[in-house]
Amino acid sequence: MTIHRVAALTWRAACVVAAIAGAAGAQGVRISGTTSMQFVELRTLVRDSIKSSALPGTGDWRTTTSGVPALCATDAIWCTFERSGPTVSAAPLLQDLSVSGWGWMEGLSFRADVRGRTQFGSDGFTYPRANDHFNVLDAYAELERGAWRGRLGRQWATGGLGVYNYDGANAVYRYEGLTVEGWAGRALLAGLNEPYTTSLLNAIETITPQQDGYIAGGRARYRPDPLTSASLLYQRVFLADHSGLYSERASLDGSMRRYGAQWDMGLVYDFATDDWNEARFRVGTAGLGPVAGSIEYRRSRPFFELWTIWGAFSPVGFDEGRATVDWRPKGSPLGVSLRGAYRRHDDPQAGFELRTNGWRAGGDVMWTPSDEFAATGSYDVDIGSGASSEDVRIGARWTRPSGLSLGGELSATQNIYEFRIGTGRIFGALASASIPVNADLRVSADAGIYQHALTNGAAGPDWTQKRASLRLEWTLGRDPGAGRAP
Amino acid sequence: MMRRLIAIAALALLPAALPAQGTREPFPHARHAKLFPTCTGCHAGVPAGDASRTFPSAASCANCHDGMIQPPVTWQPPARRANGLLTYSHPVHVQKAKDVACTACHASASAAWMMVAKAAPDQCVACHTPKVSAHLADDNKCTTCHRSLTTATALSAERVAALPKPPSHGASGFASAHGAAAKASMATCATCHARESCARCHVDASRSPVIQTLGSDARVARAVAGKGPVYPAPADHKSAEFILQHGATARFVSANCATCHTRNSCETCHVGDGAKDVLKAMPAGRDASAPGVQLRRAPRADPVNPASPAVGIVNAAWVPQPHQVKDSTRLVRVHGAGYAKAHGRAAASGEMQCAGCHAQKFCADCHGAEKATRRYHPGNFVATHAPQAYGRETNCSGCHNAQAFCRDCHAQAGLAVKNNSQRSATYHNARPQWLLQHGRAARQDLATCATCHQQTYCMQCHSQLGSRINPHGPGFDAARMSAKNSQTCLVCHFKNPLAK
Numbered sequence: 001m002t003i004h005r006v007a008a009l010t011w012r013a014a015c016v017v018a019a020i021a022g023a024a025g026a027q028g029v030r031i032s033g034t035t036s037m038q039f040v041e042l043r044t045l046v047r048d049s050i051k052s053s054a055l056p057g058t059g060d061w062r063t064t065t066s067g068v069p070a071l072c073a074t075d076a077i078w079c080t081f082e083r084s085g086p087t088v089s090a091a092p093l094l095q096d097l098s099v100s101g102w103g104w105m106e107g108l109s110f111r112a113d114v115r116g117r118t119q120f121g122s123d124g125f126t127y128p129r130a131n132d133h134f135n136v137l138d139a140y141a142e143l144e145r146g147a148w149r150g151r152l153g154r155q156w157a158t159g160g161l162g163v164y165n166y167d168g169a170n171a172v173y174r175y176e177g178l179t180v181e182g183w184a185g186r187a188l189l190a191g192l193n194e195p196y197t198t199s200l201l202n203a204i205e206t207i208t209p210q211q212d213g214y215i216a217g218g219r220a221r222y223r224p225d226p227l228t229s230a231s232l233l234y235q236r237v238f239l240a241d242h243s244g245l246y247s248e249r250a251s252l253d254g255s256m257r258r259y260g261a262q263w264d265m266g267l268v269y270d271f272a273t274d275d276w277n278e279a280r281f282r283v284g285t286a287g288l289g290p291v292a293g294s295i296e297y298r299r300s301r302p303f304f305e306l307w308t309i310w311g312a313f314s315p316v317g318f319d320e321g322r323a324t325v326d327w328r329p330k331g332s333p334l335g336v337s338l339r340g341a342y343r344r345h346d347d348p349q350a351g352f353e354l355r356t357n358g359w360r361a362g363g364d365v366m367w368t369p370s371d372e373f374a375a376t377g378s379y380d381v382d383i384g385s386g387a388s389s390e391d392v393r394i395g396a397r398w399t400r401p402s403g404l405s406l407g408g409e410l411s412a413t414q415n416i417y418e419f420r421i422g423t424g425r426i427f428g429a430l431a432s433a434s435i436p437v438n439a440d441l442r443v444s445a446d447a448g449i450y451q452h453a454l455t456n457g458a459a460g461p462d463w464t465q466k467r468a469s470l471r472l473e474w475t476l477g478r479d480p481g482a483g484r485a486p
Numbered sequence: 487m488m489r490r491l492i493a494i495a496a497l498a499l500l501p502a503a504l505p506a507q508g509t510r511e512p513f514p515h516a517r518h519a520k521l522f523p524t525c526t527g528c529h530a531g532v533p534a535g536d537a538s539r540t541f542p543s544a545a546s547c548a549n550c551h552d553g554m555i556q557p558p559v560t561w562q563p564p565a566r567r568a569n570g571l572l573t574y575s576h577p578v579h580v581q582k583a584k585d586v587a588c589t590a591c592h593a594s595a596s597a598a599w600m601m602v603a604k605a606a607p608d609q610c611v612a613c614h615t616p617k618v619s620a621h622l623a624d625d626n627k628c629t630t631c632h633r634s635l636t637t638a639t640a641l642s643a644e645r646v647a648a649l650p651k652p653p654s655h656g657a658s659g660f661a662s663a664h665g666a667a668a669k670a671s672m673a674t675c676a677t678c679h680a681r682e683s684c685a686r687c688h689v690d691a692s693r694s695p696v697i698q699t700l701g702s703d704a705r706v707a708r709a710v711a712g713k714g715p716v717y718p719a720p721a722d723h724k725s726a727e728f729i730l731q732h733g734a735t736a737r738f739v740s741a742n743c744a745t746c747h748t749r750n751s752c753e754t755c756h757v758g759d760g761a762k763d764v765l766k767a768m769p770a771g772r773d774a775s776a777p778g779v780q781l782r783r784a785p786r787a788d789p790v791n792p793a794s795p796a797v798g799i800v801n802a803a804w805v806p807q808p809h810q811v812k813d814s815t816r817l818v819r820v821h822g823a824g825y826a827k828a829h830g831r832a833a834a835s836g837e838m839q840c841a842g843c844h845a846q847k848f849c850a851d852c853h854g855a856e857k858a859t860r861r862y863h864p865g866n867f868v869a870t871h872a873p874q875a876y877g878r879e880t881n882c883s884g885c886h887n888a889q890a891f892c893r894d895c896h897a898q899a900g901l902a903v904k905n906n907s908q909r910s911a912t913y914h915n916a917r918p919q920w921l922l923q924h925g926r927a928a929r930q931d932l933a934t935c936a937t938c939h940q941q942t943y944c945m946q947c948h949s950q951l952g953s954r955i956n957p958h959g960p961g962f963d964a965a966r967m968s969a970k971n972s973q974t975c976l977v978c979h980f981k982n983p984l985a986k
Contacts, residue, residue, distance in 0.1 A: 043899075351924060
C-alpha cells in the first residue's frame, strides 16, 4: 500500500465523519491532524558460520579469534556465531486525524480519531505495524446531560489498570465529589487496538486467542475536596462464549495532600493469580521550602492475560524502595534533583547463580534563567538483573514566546547486558526544532546520530545509527478551546 | 464646633456656586476687607438658603464702582449651579451650628478678615467623621457630603477626569481586593465612578448586579478611554496549589472568575470532557470594553526532555493596542518537569482530573503504542531501553503490546528467536550453564523473555507435549487459574489436570 492509499483512506474517513456532522447540522466541526514521519536505522544481527577447525579450543562453546562467542554442535563441521549485519532503515509515516463535531442538540457531540500508517523504503526492515495501514483509534457519540454522561462507540477505559480500548457503551454519573462510571463492550487488545482474534498476532505468535474478548468494568471515584481523591476500579475481560476470562483485575488508587505532604497509594490486584501486580505507597513533601523529597515503597509483579501461558510459570515480583530529593530555591534559576532506588526480587525457587537485586541512582541539574532558555544535565546508573546501563546527558532548549523552539542534546550511554554479549558505549547528538507557522500549523523536527563503540574488548554488534523525525500538526475548523481573541 | 461647621458650609458653597473655575474672575475679598464687616452683608441668602440672595447683585458693586469713586467693574455673581458633586446645605448647617462663624470653614484660624477661601474637605471630616484620618481615607463615608457622580451633571468631563484618587487605590493589592469593599458599599464607589469605570477591566460588567447599581456616564467613559486594564494575579492564583484547587472555586463562585475571565480562558486548557458544567456558568464572551485576561498555551515542548518548558499557560500580551495588559506573560506550570513519567498515580486516583483538559486521544497518543504527536522516550531509547524494561521502571505493556511491538522489532533486528530449534552463543552470556539458570531469570523477568520467545519455545520442555518439566512455582494455584480460564491449562496439558 502506498502513501497515497493511506492518505486517501484517512482523508476519506475524515470526510465521511465531517460530512455526517455537517449533514446533521452540527454547529461546529473541527478537524485536526498530525503527520508524523520518522527515519529509523537499525543495525541487524545476523547469523554466520565458521569452520570448527578454524576456532581454537574444543567443545560446544568456543570463541572466535576476534572474541565473538560461537556455538559448535558436537561433531559438527560448522560453528555458528552472530555478527553485525547490514544497516537497515525505515521511514514510517503516521497520519492521525481527529474530527469532532458538536451543536446538534444540547450536550451531544461526536469525536473520531483515525490513524493511517505506511512506510517508505523496503530494505528488509518493516517498522512495527507499518503494514497495518488503517485504524480507528476511537469514534464515539457523547451525550452530556447534567449529572449524566453517556458514550457509544469505540472508546477508551483509563484508570489504575492502564488504558483499554473497546467498542461499546459507557455511562458516567456525577454527584458532587462522587463519580460512578461503568462500561461494557467488545474488548480490544491493549497496546494494539485490535480485536483479540486479530491476524496481527498470528504473524508473530503461534498460540493466540481463539475467541473475541468482551469487557465489563466499573469505577467509583470520590473527591471530597480538591486535595483528596480515591478511585476504585474493577474490570474483567471475558471470552465470547463466557467459558472463561482473559483477565480479571481491580485497582485502588488514592491521593491526598495533608500535613504539608503528598500521600499517594496505588494497588492493582489480579484475581486470576491471587497476586498484587502493583502496590505503591509514596509520601512526598508538597512544596515546603526549597527542598522537596519523597520516599516510596513499590511492589511489582508482572501481569499476563490468560490467553498466554506465562502466568502459569509463576513469575515472581520484587520489592523496591525509592527516594527522591529536589532542591530548587524560589526564584532561583538553578534546580537539582537526586533519585535512587533499590529492589530485591522474591526467591524464584528455580535455577541458580543469578542476580536477584538491582539498584538505580541518578540526578538532574536544571538551569532556567528565563522562560525562554533551559539547560539540563543528567546522570543515571541502573544496575540490575538482565541489563545494566550508565547514562549521561546534557541538553539545552531555547523557546521564543512565538513558539519557535530550538534544542540540542548530547548523550553517552554504556550498556551491560547480562543475557547478551554487547558491552559498549553509545555517544549521541540530537538536535530538535519546532516552528509554529501559524495558529493552525506547527512543524517539529529532530535528528540525531548515535555512535556505538565496543569497550573492554567486548565483541558484539555495532549499533551505530541515525534517527530523524518530522511532525506536522495542523487544525482545520473552529476550535472551541484555542483561547483566541474574543 | 458649630462655627466651624458654618465656616465649612460657607466655603463649601463657594465652589459649588461658582461656574467653572477660570471662566470668571473670583471676587477679591481681601481688597474689600475694610468695607464689609460681616459675611451676610453680601451673602444674605446663605443662612436661609435663598439662592437669589446668596451673592450680591452686580448693581451693588456700582455703588462704589461708578467710575467716579472707583473705576467701574464688570463682576457678575456666579450663576447658580445645581447638581454638583456635593450634597451640602448651608441652611441645615446654620440651623444646627448657629454659633459657628463662616470663617471657621472659609478661612484659617490666623487669617485676617476677608482672607477667605474654599472650605477644605478635611474641615468637613473634622466634624462629621472625626475618627477618620483623612478626607480620602477608606474609612470615610463619601455619601455624607457627596452625591453619586452620575447625578452630578454639573461637573464637566475635565473635572470628572481630575477627581482625586484616594491613596488606597494606588496600593498594591487594591485591584484584586476591591471587590469586597465595593459590594459592601457601592454608593461610596459611585461618588467618583460609573459603570464605565468597572467595564475597563470587568468583562462581565453588564451582567454583574453590583456593577449594574452604578449608572452610566459619558464623562467617565471619556476619562477611561485609552487607559489599559489592570489584571494583577490574585494572591491565591500565585499558590502552587491553585491549579489543583481552582476547579472547586470556579464551581462554587464562578462569578468571581467571570470578573476577569470569559469561557475562552477556561477553554484554553479545558478542551476535554470534564468541567463542562462549570464552563457553562462562565460568560461565553466579553461584553464590555475590557479585553479580559487572555490565556494561551505555552509552546508545546518535549515533556520528557527536562530542558524544555512544561506545558503551561501564560497571559497573552497580544491584546490590541492601545490597551496594554499589565502583569502579563507569566508562565504557569500546570505539570512539572518529568510529569509525563509520573502522571499515572495522579490520573488513576483522580487527583488530577485529566478529562478536564485532555481528550482521550491525548492518552492514546502514547498508550496507543505509537508516537504520533509527542516524544515520550529519549532519542536513543532503542539502545537504552533494556535496563528499564528489566527493572520495570516504566511499564512497557502500558503502551506496547509485547508480542506485536517488542517481538516484531526484536525479530527483525535479529534478536528474537526465529524458530524453536535455534540456539545461539551470543545470548544469555554465552554460558553453557544457562539452562540451569534460566528458570530463575524467567521467573524474575518473564515479560522480557516474551519479547523474544514465543510460548511454544518454552513448551518444548514445559508441557505434556514436550519434556513434561513442571514450570509451576511452589505457590501456584492451579485451581484458581483453571476456574478463571480452563483453556489456558489445555495449552500445555492434554486434558485438564484438575478434572476428576
